[in-house]
Amino acid sequence: MSSISLTRFLIEEERAGHVNPDLxxxxxxxxxxxxxxxxxxxxxxxxxxxxxxxxxxAASINVQGEAQKKLDVLSNEILLEANAWGGHLAxxxxxxxxxxxxxxxxxxRGAYLLLFDPLDGSSNIDVNVSxxxxxxxxxxxxxxxxxxxxxFLQPGREQVAAGYCIYGPSTMLVLTIGHGTHAFxxxxxxxxxxxxxxxMRVPEETKEFAxxxxxxxxxxxxxxxxxxxxxxxxxxxxxKDFNMRWIASMVADVHxxxxxxxxxxxxxxxxxxxxxxxxxxxxxxxxxxxxxxxxGGAASNGRERIMDIAPSQLHQRVPVFLGSKKEVAEATxxxxxxxxxxx
Numbered sequence: 001m002s003s004i005s006l007t008r009f010l011i012e013e014e015r016a017g018h019v020n021p022d023l024x025x026x027x028x029x030x031x032x033x034x035x036x037x038x039x040x041x042x043x044x045x046x047x048x049x050x051x052x053x054x055x056x057x058a059a060s061i062n063v064q065g066e067a068q069k070k071l072d073v074l075s076n077e078i079l080l081e082a083n084a085w086g087g088h089l090a091x092x093x094x095x096x097x098x099x100x101x102x103x104x105x106x107x108x109r110g111a112y113l114l115l116f117d118p119l120d121g122s123s124n125i126d127v128n129v130s131x132x133x134x135x136x137x138x139x140x141x142x143x144x145x146x147x148x149x150x151x152f153l154q155p156g157r158e159q160v161a162a163g164y165c166i167y168g169p170s171t172m173l174v175l176t177i178g179h180g181t182h183a184f185x186x187x188x189x190x191x192x193x194x195x196x197x198x199x200m201r202v203p204e205e206t207k208e209f210a211x212x213x214x215x216x217x218x219x220x221x222x223x224x225x226x227x228x229x230x231x232x233x234x235x236x237x238x239x240k241d242f243n244m245r246w247i248a249s250m251v252a253d254v255h256x257x258x259x260x261x262x263x264x265x266x267x268x269x270x271x272x273x274x275x276x277x278x279x280x281x282x283x284x285x286x287x288x289x290x291x292x293x294x295x296g297g298a299a300s301n302g303r304e305r306i307m308d309i310a311p312s313q314l315h316q317r318v319p320v321f322l323g324s325k326k327e328v329a330e331a332t333x334x335x336x337x338x339x340x341x342x343x
Contacts, residue, residue, distance in 0.1 A: 075118035091147035121249025130168035132251030156286035156307030202297035203261035218269035222338035
């Protein structure tokens, strides 16, 4: 069987009526940008791109209140520049920017909105752990002359495409356009993404969970009880032993779950009670939820489906429970039962 490139795959999806020409070309532009980011990540210290961005003698802080890495800024610039002139977008929004950025007047505008986390897991860059780019595509509402932040505030179920690119031992693009989740591996010699797994499936049940247990003392009661029952193993109420995995790079953790199952959890905690969660709904939770659901998994905030949440802010945060369908349902059950009987 001959290899199928990303371009050929998208053309075949277009012929099947699953994607239109503008969306196909937009995805190809994002994929090309990810190849450029892969090169920069691969050079590491040789490219002079490690470490924090320093401004006025201190680390530069982004809109999220986090120290910006040099590769964060470079990745953001690569994605913005690549998508500015293609004619497929009305505006972009990035986790690294306070507000969305409309396509400049000098370039043609399209019908789509692109959101991205240019380099997820960037705190791991300096220790050579896998990081990645996450992206989400929405339709720009009809009749909008210049898209602003408010036009991005659509629930995740309105996404027309989502994906991530993981920069690890191999560079892989994992993509959905609403008809399954598919993995493409970058052939470095040919310079193209090649389909290596069509129709990824997340097993419904699992014995693996990914969570930062160091935050346990800050969790709410149903989360404490849920993880306690997991750790009790065969002798506990779940009746089986669980293994814990935690890479601290969402792309890497979710990629493992898409590959072999599991549940990834970043719950609400009391460390910062003013924030509804750690992860961003628009840049991380929604696109990952779409990918996981299209692979037969589930995604919840502990109480409701993530992709049903109506966003109120561009940088809104949410708790995240995603992965194997039955385990996400079980974790959600703990929270709903507690809400019904808080005592």
